[in-house]
Amino acid sequence: MTVPLHRRDTAPPPQIRQQKFWQLLGRLSSPRRLKDLRKLDDAVRGKVVVVTGASYGLGEAIAKQCGDAGAIVVICARSADKLAEVAESIRSRGGRVHSHVVDIADEAGVREFARDVLREHGHVDVLVHNAGKSMNRGIHLSYRRPKDLNAIAGVNYLGPIRLTLALLPYMRERGSGHIINISTAGSLMWPFPRWGFYLSTKKAFEWWLRSVATEVRSDGVDCTQYYLGHVYTRMSAPDRMLRGVPGLTAYDAALGVSRSIVHRPRAAAWRPFYLVHPLVELFRFPMERICEPYSKIKETRESLLGAVPETTLVLEEEPMRDDRVS
Numbered sequence: 493m494t495v496p497l498h499r500r501d502t503a504p505p506p507q508i509r510q511q512k513f514w515q516l517l518g519r520l521s522s523p524r525r526l527k528d529l530r531k532l533d534d535a536v537r538g539k540v541v542v543v544t545g546a547s548y549g550l551g552e553a554i555a556k557q558c559g560d561a562g563a564i565v566v567i568c569a570r571s572a573d574k575l576a577e578v579a580e581s582i583r584s585r586g587g588r589v590h591s592h593v594v595d596i597a598d599e600a601g602v603r604e605f606a607r608d609v610l611r612e613h614g615h616v617d618v619l620v621h622n623a624g625k626s627m628n629r630g631i632h633l634s635y636r637r638p639k640d641l642n643a644i645a646g647v648n649y650l651g652p653i654r655l656t657l658a659l660l661p662y663m664r665e666r667g668s669g670h671i672i673n674i675s676t677a678g679s680l681m682w683p684f685p686r687w688g689f690y691l692s693t694k695k696a697f698e699w700w701l702r703s704v705a706t707e708v709r710s711d712g713v714d715c716t717q718y719y720l721g722h723v724y725t726r727m728s729a730p731d732r733m734l735r736g737v738p739g740l741t742a743y744d745a746a747l748g749v750s751r752s753i754v755h756r757p758r759a760a761a762w763r764p765f766y767l768v769h770p771l772v773e774l775f776r777f778p779m780e781r782i783c784e785p786y787s788k789i790k791e792t793r794e795s796l797l798g799a800v801p802e803t804t805l806v807l808e809e810e811p812m813r814d815d816r817v818s
């Protein structure tokens with residue numbers, strides 16, 4: 493590998509940097525990472541690699557690793573300025589990159605994006621569904637926020653399906669392609685309280701793609717479910733509890749995804765999760781009992797009665813009457 497790597501500019505947020513011990517534990521409890529980046533060169537040099545959500549975090553790190561490895565990287569996200577920064581950084585190191593400002597939750601936007609990519613490159617070799625939105629909050633805070641449901645379902649579930657539908661026919665026609673879904677290790681465990689929107693939308697796309705994978709594998713298209721553990725990014729930083737959980741830097745996590753780009757496994761997870769997964773249904777009821785007290789933390793009498801706290805009303809964009817679906 494001749495070019496220096498993008499390790500430093502995808503470093504974790506400052507409050508995390510001290511926690512070397514947690515990072516070590518994070519490395520020990522994550523999917524296997526690529527040790528020799530020359531293998532990524534062999535896998536992607538001159539190939540078209542699309543990474544959604546590449547303006548920050550894991551997507552940014554994946555795009556930079558692929559750019560360093562000689563891929564033609566196509567990146568997209570909503571933040572135009574940050575996306576331009578990432579593209580400039582890849583170009584400054586001799587990489588080839590095309591950036592598109594796209595909201596993955598927007599149906600027309602995704603259609604236009606797919607059309608532009610196919611017009612410019614004719615096909616896609618690797619598609620990394622990385623763009624994602626997280627949500628961790630009590631259900632009472634969602635009673636009057638249906639727009640949040642549309643946003644999270646759009647970016648975690650419907651958008652990736654639409655993009656896949658637009659690009660898949662060309663992969664099948666060429667007899668080659670690789671689709672990677674950045675899922676979460678949480679979807680291999682229990683439906684934890686407060687994570688319902690996030691886990692259900694991530695799981696929904698995962699099941700859809702797993703089903704599709706069985707239809708297209710014989711046409712030369714591989715699909716990988718990548719079960720990501722905790723990564724120190726903009727997404728997880730606001731969650732105080734997660735700061736105390738072992739995690740990876742975005743750069744290290746991207747090495748795991750790069751390994752999947754090279755080896756094209758059907759699934760990649762920290763191996764013990766494969767053991768936990770079959771036990772999930774067995775321990776379903778005791779686990780639900782354990783979760784119940786946790787879900788009550790921070791709940792007030794108003795929330796239990798169904799009233800909407802002041803803050804929610806302030807944030808709300810439309811009055812409840814207009815939002816109701818009859």
Ligand SMILES: NC(=O)c1ccc[n+]([C@@H]2O[C@H](COP(=O)([O-])OP(=O)(O)OC[C@H]3O[C@@H](n4cnc5c(N)ncnc54)[C@H](OP(=O)(O)O)[C@@H]3O)[C@@H](O)[C@H]2O)c1
Binds near residue numbers: 544548623625675724
């Ligand atoms: N961080 C973790 O601990 C963790 C754990 C398990 C799984 N994951 C998954 O890993 C993936 C990457 O997360 P991250 O931690 O790197 O988060 P992040 O730093 O917040 O990055 C998320 C990326 O998705 C983009 N994005 C969000 N909504 C979008 C939309 N509607 N249209 C287009 N792009 C959109 C964001 O860009 P813009 O805001 O500019 O649009 C950003 O580039 C996600 O799918 C997440 O679910 C993360």
